[in-house]
Amino acid sequence: MHDLNRIALNGLRAIEAVGRLGSLNAAAAELGVTPGALSQRISRTEAQLGQPVFHRSAQGLRPTETGALIVARLSRGMAELAAAVALADPLQDDVLNISAAPLFASRWLIWRLPRFQAAHPDIRVRIEPSVQMAMPGLGGIDIALRVGRGDWPGLRSEKMLDQxxxxxxxxxxxxxxxxxxxxxxxxxxxxxxxxxxxxxxxxxxxxxxxxxxxxxxxxxxxxxxxxxxxxxxxxxxxxxxxxxxxxxxxxxxxxxxxxxxGQGYWFVTATQGRRKPAIARFRDWLRRELRHGPDHSLRLS
Incomplete structure (x- = not known):
């Protein structure tokens, strides 16, 4: 723990966000700073660590071999910090913050949400459309709904449906x-x-x-x-x-x-920290909607 005294926490947050999102601009938007300021913050932190965390190229920042290990552990640590902060706000158990790909949110999810709200009037759902993969447990996000292969390190991924x-x-x-x-x-x-x-x-x-x-x-x-x-x-x-x-x-x-x-629809949550009871209720409802909706058009064969 003593080594943490020489590293600024905002620098570690910057490294984690860029490594997770894969984009300096996306990380800057999430942290509420300019890309230039974020780049300088990362450089200062790399100097404090004594080695580069990212490779620089015309395509952007890519984690080094050691950097990838650092980012993975930072993501788990940030999720734990977020879970600790959430313990002080128990009234938010009735709110679900869900990050979803904009296309899935607008073309499928939003039209079915009234059924969930009718069945669970005590739960408030907030949809945050985002092209970038959000990190459940960070930034107030409880659930990420994503299309992919389920290979998101440090997160719990449950397949809802084959694409x-x-x-x-x-x-x-x-x-x-x-x-x-x-x-x-x-x-x-x-x-x-x-x-x-x-x-x-x-x-x-x-x-x-x-x-x-x-x-x-x-x-x-x-x-x-x-x-x-x-x-x-x-x-x-x-x-x-x-x-x-x-x-x-x-x-x-x-x-x-x-x-x-070869891809699927995934229900992604944090691996650690206290889980809201509403998360399981939304997961079960979503699974039923995807597999056995009213028109049965998505039923797995």
């Missing part, structure tokens, strides 16, 4: 599709020039993404879904994003079959 994709389009276009080869005659909507999920879906049918036609390109998956609804072409959509427009008839899935992406 699966399928081609979708407007009903008028779907009427022209009878077999997988028919997809090759229609324009394909791309997200950031990517054909994510197409290889996995096409391979069992002896087809490849190289066989697909060009189509409009957008920088957001939600806009791509809207483009498909408007009849601009085919889009390889996540089941969650397409669930509601499929249920109300704005979209069609013209062919059977869902492709596994």
């Amino acid at each position: 699966r994709v399928m081609p979708v389009c407007a009903p008028a276009l779907a009427a022209r599709i009878r077999e997988p080869a028919d997809l090759l005659s229609l324009p394909v909507i791309r997200e950031n020039d990517r054909l994510q999920g197409w290889r996995e879906w096409l391979a069992p049918h002896g087809l490849s993404p190289g066989d697909l036609r060009d189509g409009p390109e957008y920088a957001d998956g939600g806009i791509c879904v809207d483009a498909a609804i408007s009849g601009q072409g085919l889009f390889m959509a996540w089941e969650t994003l397409a669930a509601d427009p499929l249920a109300d008839g704005r979209l069609s899935a013209p062919l059977p079959g869902r492709a596994e992406t």
Whole structure:
């Protein structure tokens, strides 16, 4: 503990935030300082530690081998500090602060939250949309809802659902599709020039993404879904994003079959510290919604 006297706590917070978020700008925003000030804080702390924690490059800051070990332990330590502070505020047990990817929050979660609120009127839910992975236990965040492989060190990750994709389009276009080869005659909507999920879906049918036609390109998956609804072409959509427009008839899935992406929907919480009872209640509700929603469109097979 004596060694801590020579290291400024705000410098350790800076290292932990940059290492966890993978971005100087994101860490600066979380800590409420400018990127320049944060960079100087990290440099001073590295000098105090006696060795660099990050590699500097044109792509940004990347932890050194030792730096990665330091960041992992700092994250666990910061979570413990946050849990200790939370013990002084027991009245917050009725509030859940949830970080979620903006697209998942706006296209799926927000439309189902009224059901949770009706079942649990004593719990207040606050949604914080964030592209960056939030650290449960820090910054007041109780839960992070993320798509990925569940490999977030120092956190408890519970898989809610496997992520699966399928081609979708407007009903008028779907009427022209009878077999997988028919997809090759229609324009394909791309997200950031990517054909994510197409290889996995096409391979069992002896087809490849190289066989697909060009189509409009957008920088957001939600806009791509809207483009498909408007009849601009085919889009390889996540089941969650397409669930509601499929249920109300704005979209069609013209062919059977869902492709596994190797990723999943994860319920991420802190590994240490006191857990609010409301966390388990929200987890159980979310699991039911994802797997057995009213339209059963996401039920695992």
